[in-house]
Amino acid sequence: MTETRLSVDIYSDIACPWCYIGKRRFEKAVSALPFGDKVDVKWHAFQLDPALPEHYEGSEIDYLVQAKGMPADQVAGMLEHVTTQAAAEGLDYDFDSLHVANSFTALRLLALAKERELGDQMKEALLSAHFEQGINTGSVEALQQIADTVGLDPAESAQVLAGDKYTDEVRADSVRARELGVTGVPFFVLENKYGISGAQPSEVFEQALGQVWQEIGGDSLQMLGTPSTDGETCGPEGCN
Template sequence: MSTLRIDIWSDVVCPWCYIGKRRLETALDRFEHADEVELHWHSFQLDPSHPKSDRRPVFETLAKKTGASIAQVQAMSRQVSELAVAEGLTYDLKRAVSVNTIDAHRLSHLAAAHGLGNQMHERLLRAHLSEGEIVDDPDTLIRLGAEVGVPEAETRRMLDGDAYAEAVQADFLEARRYGATGVPFFVLNRAYGLSGAQPAKTFLSALRTARAAPATR
């Protein structure tokens, strides 16, 4: 049985990434060879210049970044929240707090080393987008990691040092080599790229195409 590899670049504060994750999962539920699929999550920062320890409401950050008014940002956020509902997700973006996500990504790599990469990414997305959690706070990251099975002591040691920082940077560089400028970004069998939160039927078609073609190694 050949493995169909899916590499996914995502940021844990990205509303479209959570929607894209759910749509991919819907496609996998319909895919005849889902048992052959192997997911690999990769780090990407929508705003790597965001200062560490700078925390502010997402609406305020987006208004400053785009030049839009708070009311306009709220309207845009309502639209994406409605799309999330269609995928079974409940966003609460008025509670979301903008942070630098580097430590959250390092935690994702630590979790992946325990075979918990998908679970950790899911938990971080939900924490930021639905629960108003501060995903650069060390105690919060230790707790969220523990919820999916990452030992608290290991997360604490990781946060106290620079473990997985190079792996996170390597993910950024690999995304650039593929030409990714935003997320979510998906690569199937290192050959077929999909950008954005595509409809489930588009993912399903790509899965079937990638499986039928020789894998690129």
């Protein structure tokens, strides 16, 4: 008899502050469920700004003001709000030290880690490096160090970082996200049927996972193709 397991596909970017918060809230929900060890998570790439230079000369505030056209006071208020929400989940965001960088290479490295069954560990390491540790996640040298810490084969990760391997996989994730109607991240897909948009409270994740696990209550979940905007997300135009 095949063991029942619940699949969750999560679309996110390592440069998305709400994605790290959403990860923590989702993990809290899973840990509270009696079937939490039967929830299978798979990470998918959703790059928020493909046009961002490999290394951006400026701060996070500069980037959001100049690149996204957001007023400086709005940016400051948004970052303060995000930092407070992150702290409530045990995360120590440091936007003053953050290096703004194109995330594509990091997402390719994450694709390798997924193949080696180290996807969650790599996702955690990349998010922490970017938002908490002030590490330049656009730097090949920094990414190599992260890969070594996670446990990837140094030669294999170096080969990925030096070339363009997993480019197709990262782009395919973005295409699939658009097909699902994803416009902001994090976005959670349960059993390839139900979608949850944003860094929802843990209770929302817990309820949804429980409903899907029991195969009831589908009417109260969001069908794919009609993403909700109730939860906080980051999109190509910025974060809310």
